[in-house]
Amino acid sequence: MQLYKDQHLRVHNSLTGKKEVFEPINEGHIGMYVCGPTVYSNVHLGNCRTFMSFDMIFRYFKHLGYKVRYVRNITDAGHLENDADEGEDKIAKKAKLEQIEPMEVVQRYTVDFHNTLQKFNFLPPSIEPTATGHIIEQIEIIKEIIEKGYAYEINGSVYFDVIKFNESNEYGKLSGRKLEDMIANTRELTAQSEKKNPQDFALWKKAEPQHIMRWPSPWGDGFPGWHLECTAMSTKYLGETFDIHGGGMDLKFPHHECEIAQAEASNGKSPVKYWLHANMLTLNGKKMSKSTGNNIYPFEIFSGENDILSKAYSPSVVRFFMMQAHYTSILDLSDDALLASEKGYNRLMDGLENLEKLKTTNTSNFDVKAWKQKCYDAMNDDFNTPILISHLFDAVKRINLIKEGKETITEEDKALLQQTMNSFVFDILGLENQKSVGEDTNALGGVVELLIKLRNEARANKDFATSDKIRDELNALGIQLKDGKEGTTFSIN
């Protein structure tokens, strides 16, 4: 029995601006495409947030029992530097700068990307195709668009004819723009453009002699335009229409708008049923930007080597911090916010550990089934992880009360609670318990237990000087002792 038959999901569709009941095109199967990174520099934290949102969504779909094909591309051909004639491939430019082969740049930053995502405990997508691996498919789509009359060739380059397209289709429907307004607001380009009008975008660019990344085509040597790779790869692996297309909010226009135009022009169908957009991450209230220095890389957070934060934070704490905000909201990263999240994260993980050791009775005054459904309701409402987390904290509170003997739980309810907590915390939110050091299994745990024993002996003898010394010095080492009704436990932070 698949869970999705009971759990009815609603998603916010950017195309309509509304929350809609989610119904996949083919029952039980989901095709999802997410625009991946351009691998010309280290992946930054804002990128990670977007991919993390879709990782969580991917995880939830899988949890519900869907068969998901999740395609997330690697853009290794680079995008055009700009719209004008001097268009230059971003990756080629970086390569020249560093005097290495373009594919060397691609390789280096692809590895960085994968390493970083792995630290954040990402699930790998089903397919991770590259733009350079799909040049032939891209050329085929260009041919089709030309055939249908929505593109034209000039001097070895091919451009999409937006005005022509807009006569029969609606260019701008995703981002809420009107072509007339865009024409009226066009900024004057100083460089003379060969395009028929400024709204047209490149499908194929002629390669200048100095351009390293180049492929032969019916229009001469060149390279594909900015938006084409996603159309080519999503169509190839998910079909002409598929369920979900995701990406960062900043890609809505022009990138996703152009994808819609390319697909509609080439095969006459709107490519995507649900468009999902993840919102931006800001740093101290401002846009992340390398040029202003308001920027931080994941590895700088993990190591603590940065000028912005007071200490290092583990990947799972950062993940928890991001999951505390809804994916469609702008989230602001700051030291205060991370500090608060870290404490909350520790509380959640302590709760999970306490749950394991909970004593059970014949009666239960915690309605675990009702609580469990509330967790699903939160996720079913457009993946509302902040509400889910509030329910998880409710459970932590109940766990602590049961531990104190103020409430009770049956063996059966305890098992259900454990199973549900583990599903949501680890499988769906993708968190990891990175704070405990295996209290019972390593030497450190044994040493701390020994000290707890010595301390309790001292306390029994009213030798508080000794007992407090043990407690305070352990605390200084980051080991916190917790006296409870059932004895003393500890946690390592």
Place this chain on the structure above:
RNA sequence: GGCAUCGUGGCCGAGUGGCUAGGCACAGCUCUGCAAAAGCUUGUACAGCGGUUCGAAUCCGCUCGAUGCCUCCA
């Protein structure tokens, strides 16, 4: 200038017409040898100004402000 999203208590962040998440911080209490941990209690929050309504943080209008896009960007 245009388009979009948004402005919630000390901080972060949910919530879309009445039942008013959650985390962190602060204060009081219980527990404790004292603490810590845990639990309990308290906070008269919805940018401003109008309007609709029996009733608005939630709908409408205007003003101010923020963020993103309009040029590569998740």
